[in-house]
Amino acid sequence: MSRTVYVNGEYLPEEEATVSVFDRGFLFADGVYEVTSVLGGKLIDFAGHAARLKRSLGELEMAAPVDDDTLLDIHRELVARNDIEDGLVYLQVTRGAADRDFAFPEGAAPTLVMFTQSKPGLAESPAAANGIKVISIPDIRWGRRDIKTVQLLYPSMGKMMAKKAGADDAWMTEDGHVTEGTSNNAYIVKGGKIITRHLSNDILHGITRAAVLRFAREAQMEVEERAFTVEEAKAADEAFVTSASAFVMPVVEIDGVTLGDGAPGPVARRLREIYLDESRKAAV
Incomplete structure (x- = not known):
């Protein structure tokens, strides 16, 4: 049917x-x-x-x-x-x-x-248990990425670039700094601190992003909203992305560099657990 x-x-x-x-x-x-x-x-x-x-x-x-x-x-x-x-x-x-x-x-x-x-089984994605691999690509989109338009050709191309490289997704970069993923917001974790790009016209103001950061702060996790470089990301303890369909998705590899021990980190795992639990409670 x-x-x-x-x-x-x-x-x-x-x-x-x-x-x-x-x-x-x-x-x-x-x-x-x-x-x-x-x-x-x-x-x-x-x-x-x-x-x-x-x-x-x-x-x-x-x-x-x-x-x-x-x-x-x-x-x-x-x-x-x-x-x-x-x-x-x-x-x-x-x-x-x-x-x-x-x-x-x-x-x-x-x-x-x-x-x-x-x-x-949307919330039980195998990728969440194993983590995903990303590559970095130049961000050549227009300047109003904060508007959620249907102009998605370049993000689609980015997904295909990642697939051809044997990865799962791409992080777009501008002046050496990560803006966001092809369909998600990007984060790194260093020394227990969650770092993600600040809001501006350069990135989408993610709804899941807002909820996850709120839950992180309520759980007494340290959050810093600023731009970070690809090299900084490669040296991070862990990384993850957030989106409406992936929720909190751990990243275990960036441009071929393994993060930590190559498994989803404790911060990403905990945030995914909190987000799903709290979101289900508030669902309409």
């Missing part, structure tokens, strides 16, 4: 779901998105994702297609209709359909598309 998806007010079988060939998301990547995890049939960090969506839309002067309450209702309906126990809900808003012109169209209704992905 096919999935039920949501397109502009309608719940449809995925085979019947369409958007216009003139949609600006298709023609200009003129759109934003969010991904919310589902554990035990409930949404993780929904309020944070809704708030970031609102911010992204505002930064691009794009109209919100629905209010937050309606957005939550649609998420829950899709989870129920598709019987999602563990998985993801993907949401995309574009400026809508209009004849092709670089100038923003006046009066175009935004397009809202949402669908689910079932991922049984």
